[in-house]
Amino acid sequence: MLELKLVLLLLLSVFPEGLAAPSQVPVQLPESQIKPHKLQGRFLHITDIHPDPHYRDGGSEKSACHRKKQKKAKRRGGYYGLPYSSKCDSPFSLSNFTLDFLDKEWSSEIDFVIWTGDSARHDNDRKRPRTTAEIYELNRILSNKMETVFSSKGIPVVPSIGNNDVWPHNIMMPGPNSVTSEFSSIWRSFVPFESYQVFQRGGYFSVEVIPNAVAAISLNTMYFYDSNKAVGGCEYANPEDPGNLQFDWLEVQLETFRERGMQTVISGHVPPSSYNFFPECYVRYVNLSLKYQDTILGHFFGHMNADHFFFLEANDLSNEPRRTNDTDSDKVGTLKKRKALYNGLLQDFSELPKSSQNTNHGDYGVVNVSPSVVPNPYLPSFRIFTYNTTGTPYHPGHFGDEDREQLVTGGGDSLLTAQRLRDGEAAGCDERGNNSTQACRSRNWHSSPQSPSRSNRLWTLLGYAQYYLPKLENSDEKRRPKYKLEYMTYPVAKLHPPEAASEAKFHYPIPLKQLPRSLRNATIKESKFAPYGMADLTIPSWLELARRLGDSAETKLRKRFKKYMYMGAGGE
Structure with a gap:
């Protein structure tokens, strides 16, 4: 005491x-x-x-x-x-x-x-x-x-x-x-x-x-x-x-x-x-x-301390x-x-x-689990997310003709979702309001392929950059550690948008000074820091990445995912 x-x-x-x-x-x-x-x-x-x-x-x-x-x-x-x-x-x-x-x-x-x-x-x-x-x-x-x-x-x-x-x-x-x-x-x-x-x-x-x-x-x-x-x-x-x-x-x-x-x-x-x-x-x-x-x-x-996502x-x-x-x-x-x-x-x-065409995107949500600052059991880390500050705002409410057409003809949603647009009684809702049946969900769920969680528009999440503190054991009071980029979800092409040089508005997903030197060059096409190449963090994009990880033939991608998940600690 x-x-x-x-x-x-x-x-x-x-x-x-x-x-x-x-x-x-x-x-x-x-x-x-x-x-x-x-x-x-x-x-x-x-x-x-x-x-x-x-x-x-x-x-x-x-x-x-x-x-x-x-x-x-x-x-x-x-x-x-x-x-x-x-x-x-x-x-x-x-x-x-x-x-x-x-x-x-x-x-x-x-x-x-x-x-x-x-x-x-x-x-x-x-x-x-x-x-x-x-x-x-x-x-x-x-x-x-x-x-x-x-x-x-x-x-x-x-x-x-x-x-x-x-x-x-x-x-x-x-x-x-x-x-x-x-x-x-x-x-x-x-x-x-x-x-x-x-x-x-x-x-x-x-x-x-x-x-x-x-x-x-x-x-x-x-x-x-x-x-x-x-x-x-x-x-x-x-x-x-x-x-x-x-x-x-x-x-x-x-x-x-x-x-x-x-x-x-x-x-x-x-x-x-x-x-x-x-x-x-x-x-x-x-x-x-x-x-x-x-x-x-x-x-x-x-x-959870481990870097991952799930649905x-x-x-x-x-x-x-x-x-x-x-x-x-x-x-x-x-x-x-x-x-x-x-x-x-x-x-x-x-x-x-x-495939995306066989997926009812309205039936999914994505949970992002970030690793920790404490080096127990891995390495110190934090994430910087980017979201869209431009584009057309989404106004929730009744589906318009555009939404109806996309749902019926494709756009990554099945005909089952189109049923949600039809009027009629919704059977099967329990007393508590849990949407345990498709008929109940067709009346009560608010989902649209036009919403920011499903398509890139104003406020949509675009990606994240994860930073970590490697070589912690080699640091002391005189030799300070340095936070470095571990990986990012963006494709390399997104790091240097052509309009960024001519406009004062925000365009760079990551400030150039926070990028490794190899990524500050606008001509670079590929990088070990960009293994996923996700266009954005919408639900369809996460499902596409998950499909790739679920494919046993994607050994290289799985290896990278596992490495980031445990910050090099591995699973073997």
Whole structure:
């Protein structure tokens, strides 16, 4: 306890506001600190920082890098952390280095930040068990840093509660409770005043990151997570279950934003999968995601530490959800877990319809899972997404003749989707509103090939660049590491659009200074940094990539996907 107090005193000297008394009302940043921010068409996704105030340079891996004892220790932590670690979390040197880098290199290039939780260390050292006070203090320190780096510049930050941001680990009681109350104080600069009451009840909120155009919805996945035994798991018989209350709120949010002609991004900590969520919570998430497909640009989550994507499928509403990539979801680090996740994804991809013409794109949503900052179990990482700031806006509502023609004649959707345009009674909807049959979906689902999630238009996600911190073990206080581009989803041709040189508007998906030298040459045609060549991040583009990965003949592509998934740790 004495050592923790000393550490907190040290942190106070670095972050003087870190130990301020909790505020019981949401305090917004003063207007003088909010500066106009030109729309850049990019946003940051950062997750699982896991700062550890007890980390010691030279600490043994077995002690979670907390102690230098064990003379014969095979691996010891370095100044910036221990890469490919099984127990060691992030030293403050790493978390500060990462946020300082983002401040210097990216804060002027992005419009908002998605921050998906786990901002406290793991409880992996029995000699130093976590405490509630430490968890909240670590979250407060990182929040203060986020305010300095982003919020003070007018950049919205959208945080989420992680399963390691509560005590005990994985357990969160129905709110309002001490967790929602404390985070109301910690995130006072991030949660809008109008969302304050809802946040105190459940720990979730929405905020317009681009006013009247794009909203971010931050979910509290603790109420869906099947490791949280303090809740009922969205049981149908219990409408007051906190998971059900959150879904009721989410549906109102999506309907309201849709009526206003806005788009949304949905974020949270634990990814919405059949192996992470309670079964009934999973079904409700898939249902709402597909019901409002024309209003949702994408789904962004963390927690798994491994870089991957997967689909929310309409089939899971009528059938028992598959668990082919079932694994302990808290950290995919061991050989067995890596193989289970990788092989499960390839199996799912191989079962997709074999061509776009035979695919009902309205039956899918895409979940993006970003790797972590903590080098446990891989390497520090973050993502910069790009979205379209030009083009024709999408106005949801009744399908027009153009939509009808595309649905009937082709455009990547089957005739089954065209049935949704026909008037008539929708049978088979259960009392809860889950769209368990095609007839029910034909009436209730809002999907269109013209929406930004399905075609490249205003607000469509265009791609992302992933940065990582290699050679961490060779860095020290004098030899600082360097974040480098790991890969990107764009084709090389998209990096140097011809109109960029003549117009002042944003055109470059990645600022040239953030590209490796080999990619700064406009004449380059191919690159190892561009393995996927995706035209954009629409649902049809993701399905096409998944089909390629599901093809056993695509050995080279699969190898690259696996390498990025585990940042070189491999699966063999």
